[in-house]
Amino acid sequence: MADSGLWKRAWRWVLSQNQKQHILVDRLWPAVVQAVATLGPPAAFLIFWSFLVCITSLAWALSALLFLVHEARRQHGTSSKKAHVIWYRNISEAYKNMRAPPKTPEEAAELLITALSTIQEAYLLGVSFYNLPVPFPLPPAESASSEGVQFVLNTLPVHNRCIGDGDGFSAYVDKADPRESANVPLEVNEMVIGRTQARTRRDYQKADALLRSLDEAGYKIINISGEEILAKKYRIRMRGIDAPELEMTYGKESKDALVKLIGGKRVTVYVYGLDQFGRYVGDIYCDNVFAQEQMLKSGHAWHFKTYDKRPEFALWEREARTSHQGLWASENPEKPWNWRREQRSSDIQVY
Secondary structure, three states, rough: OOOHHHHHHHHHHHHHHHHHHHHHHHHHHHHHHHHHHHHOHHHHHHHHHHHHHHHHHHHHHHHHHHHHHHHHHHOOOOOHHHHHHHHHHHHHHHHOOOOOOOOOOOHHHHHHHHHHHHHHHHHHHHHHHOOOOOOOOOOOOOOOOOOOOOOOEEEOOOOOHOOOOOOOEEEEOOOOOHHHHOOHHHHHHHHHHHHHHHHOOHHHHHHHHHHHHHHOOOOHHHHHHOOOEEEEEEEEEEEEOOOOOOOOOHHHHEEEEEEEEOOOOEEEEEEEEOOOOOEEEEEEEOOOHHHHHHHHHHHEEEEOOOOOOOOOHHHHHHHHHHHOOOOHHHHOOHHHHHHHHHHHHHOOOOO
């Protein structure tokens, strides 16, 4: 959240452009402070902006908005004139399309959301600074819907050894990603700085120890094209399918199929939630290909009907069965959920 000094500087700045309204600083500023303290950044931001629309003019209110974005981006070291132009143009266009000027926080929110929906994520750092939601694109496949999506992960290339079987893998997301940058724990940043300092002193034992600590905290320093990148680890469970476990018949073939599909490539994960094992359950896209669709059509996975009722998933499995694709070359392949149940009854830990 921006500190109150930033809010007040923006407030005074816009009113200083219109001297007739300057007296309102002392009268209305306490209300803004109260809104920030009570409602939190998103609502307070919208109230602040709607106040400006009502007491000055749209032009000055937009100027204040851009001032706030500039300050937020400047504090993150990413301010740019291009981003400001995009913000101004989109919000002005959204304003012109409204039936009437915004007079309430809700109407101001509608205007902002309409404008933000057309702005590329790269220009939304100012939004994440205020904890406002960053809109994400719709999944490219017809079978997927944005309904229920909690957030989207855009990963670094998935290493082959991070693919555990045909329906699960681990992936890393760059700290520079707007969603990640604001959520890196302070102790993680301190470990990164400490490791750099240790390497400068050639204290490689200390540097290696800090690297292990980063790994335990769920972060990894990855070298890509000679550049070290701090990234967060996510364990992914593919939504709606269940592949044979690695120890099962056809388990290796199923894993190999997923390696061929996403190994060494960046993927987009539309996350719907967490499972009981702490894995992020989501729909996976790689090169605009829907991974679950390919795994089902090629007979490398079952439709997990217990947790997913999408009819196209049932259709894709049925087509693979009919043409004896993959695991369906066997007349009666063992169901992975039955295999896991038997293993657990034997006190063998499986996921």
